[in-house]
Structure formats: C-alpha cells, structure tokens
Amino acid sequence: MKQFLSILLAMWVSPTTESQDFKRLRENMVRSQIESRGITHNLTLNTMRKVERHLFVPAAHRKRAYEDTPLPIGYGQTISQPFIVAEMTQLLAPKKGYRVLEIGAGSGYQAAVLGEIVQEVYTIEIVKNLGEQTKKLMRELGYNNVHVIIGDGYQGYKKKAPYDAIIVTAAAEEIPDPLIEQLKEGGKMIIPIGAAADVQNLMLLEKKEGKLLKTALTPVRFVPFTRGND
Ligand code: SAH
Numbered sequence: 219m220k221q222f223l224s225i226l227l228a229m230w231v232s233p234t235t236e237s238q239d240f241k242r243l244r245e246n247m248v249r250s251q252i253e254s255r256g257i258t259h260n261l262t263l264n265t266m267r268k269v270e271r272h273l274f275v276p277a278a279h280r281k282r283a284y285e286d287t288p289l290p291i292g293y294g295q296t297i298s299q300p301f302i303v304a305e306m307t308q309l310l311a312p313k314k315g316y317r318v319l320e321i322g323a324g325s326g327y328q329a330a331v332l333g334e335i336v337q338e339v340y341t342i343e344i345v346k347n348l349g350e351q352t353k354k355l356m357r358e359l360g361y362n363n364v365h366v367i368i369g370d371g372y373q374g375y376k377k378k379a380p381y382d383a384i385i386v387t388a389a390a391e392e393i394p395d396p397l398i399e400q401l402k403e404g405g406k407m408i409i410p411i412g413a414a415a416d417v418q419n420l421m422l423l424e425k426k427e428g429k430l431l432k433t434a435l436t437p438v439r440f441v442p443f444t445r446g447n448d
Contacts, residue, residue, distance in 0.1 A: 243284035321371030322387035342371035370446035388443040414442030
C-alpha cells in the first residue's frame with residue numbers, strides 16, 4: 219500500500235508524459251542545434267520551441283524527430299533538418315501580416331512554423347498523396363491559415379500573388395520565372411539552387427526596384443524540384 223501510494227505521489231509530482239518528453243527534446247534541439255549555430259531571431263526560436271515536430275514525422279521515425287537530421291516522410295521525400303528550417307525562417311524575416319508562398323509542402327512542418335508567425339501561408343506539393351495527407355494534418359492541428367495546394371510549384375500560385383516572401387524547399391536548377399513575378403517589391407525569396415544530385419547553394423533573392431539582388435549563402439542538400447504536367 220505504501221509503495222502504491224508513493225508511486226501515485228511520484229506520478230502526481232512528476233507526470234512524465236510523452237508530450238513532456240518531446241517538449242524536453244524540443245528545448246534541447248533549439249539550444250544545441252539552433253541557438254548554438256547562431257540563430258538569433260526570437261520569433262523563429264520561440265516558434266521552433268512551440269511547433270511539435272514529432273507530429274509531422276511518420277510514427278516509425280517519431281523518436282528521432284528532434285535529432286539534428288532530415289528524416290524520411292514517405293514518397294521518397296524528407297522533412298528538412300531542424301536547423302535548416304530555422305535558418306530559412308530567420309532569413310525570410312517573416313512578419314505578422316505577411317502572405318507567404320512555399321514550394322514543397324512535404325510534411326507541412328516548415329509551413330506550420332511560418333503559419334505560427336505570419337497571416338497566411340500557401341504551400342504547394344507536387345506529390346498528390348503527400349499533399350492530401352499534409353492538408354489533413356494541417357486541419358487536424360488547427361492551422362487554418364496554412365493552405366496546402368496540390369500541383370507543380372514551378373507556376374507558383376498566381377491567385378494569391380504577390381507574396382511578401384517565397385520559400386522553396388526543393389532543389390531547383392534555376393529560379394522559376396513565375397516565382398520572381400509573384401514576389402512583392404521589397405520581398406525576399408529563399409531557394410536552394412543547384413543540380414539535384416549535388417550540393418546546392420542556398421540563395422537569398424531580394425526584389426528591389428524591380429531588380430533581383432542575389433546573395434549566395436550556405437551549401438545545402440535538398441530533394442529535387444520536380445516538374446509536373448500542369
Ligand atoms: N518543406 C518540407 C520539406 C519537403 S521536401 C517540410 O517541411 O517537410 C520537398 C518537397 O518538395 C517534397 O515533398 C517534394 O515532393 C516537393 N516538390 C518537389 N518539386 C516540387 C514542385 N515542382 N512543386 C511542388 N512541390 C514540389
């Protein structure tokens with residue numbers, strides 16, 4: 219009886235639920251992988267502390283959700299490494315009123331991180347089944363401002379253009395013209411450029427007085443930007 223009571227008491231004092239374990243892992247992830255590598259944008263850091271990355275990862279990999287690595291999400295695609303998501307988010311310098319376009323919805327994690335910060339996120343996914351799955355997840359998690367669209371992101375999403383910021387999370391050989399057109403004056407685009415089988419360059423593009431200023435940032439490795447028939 220005494221033992222039973224002390225177990226009960228221990229459960230009451232320190233309820234170690236799974237979600238608390240994940241919270242601890244998430245905090246570690248932010249400290250050891252993101253802050254330690256120089257990410258200082260507070261909105262980005264707080265959002266990475268908040269969004270439950272394990273919910274965007276297939277059950278088989280859930281325990282690894284907070285590791286310093288990309289992970290498979292099925293359909294031959296991956297969820298990006300946490301640091302890359304943080305870096306791309308910080309580079310976009312998202313603000314509350316922004317309308318953001320993402321190409322490559324994948325698991326929806328990057329879109330959810332942006333959705334916590336900005337007003338509207340439109341994210342395009344070319345793999346139909348993955349897109350449908352992510353659309354459902356966004357609904358379940360209550361991200362009503364994250365809109366998943368199935369199609370070829372090369373064309374952007376003209377219906378809601380222009381965008382304050384555009385983020386491409388698949389490796390493109392060149393910058394798709396429609397995306398340049400759909401970027402607002404003063405807006406920023408982040409895109410990995412380079413051959414798919416290779417290491418790409420993460421590029422920051424800024425539209426200033428109709429011109430595109432290009433800055434090459436860090437080497438990255440993304441899954442390829444594919445093309446559809448539409
Ligand atoms: N942002 C994602 C990372 C996904 S990986 C996340 O947070 O999980 C890149 C995704 O881009 C893949 O799902 C791939 O299917 C998709 N993709 C590749 N080419 C595309 C295109 N032309 N249009 C839209 N999505 C594309």
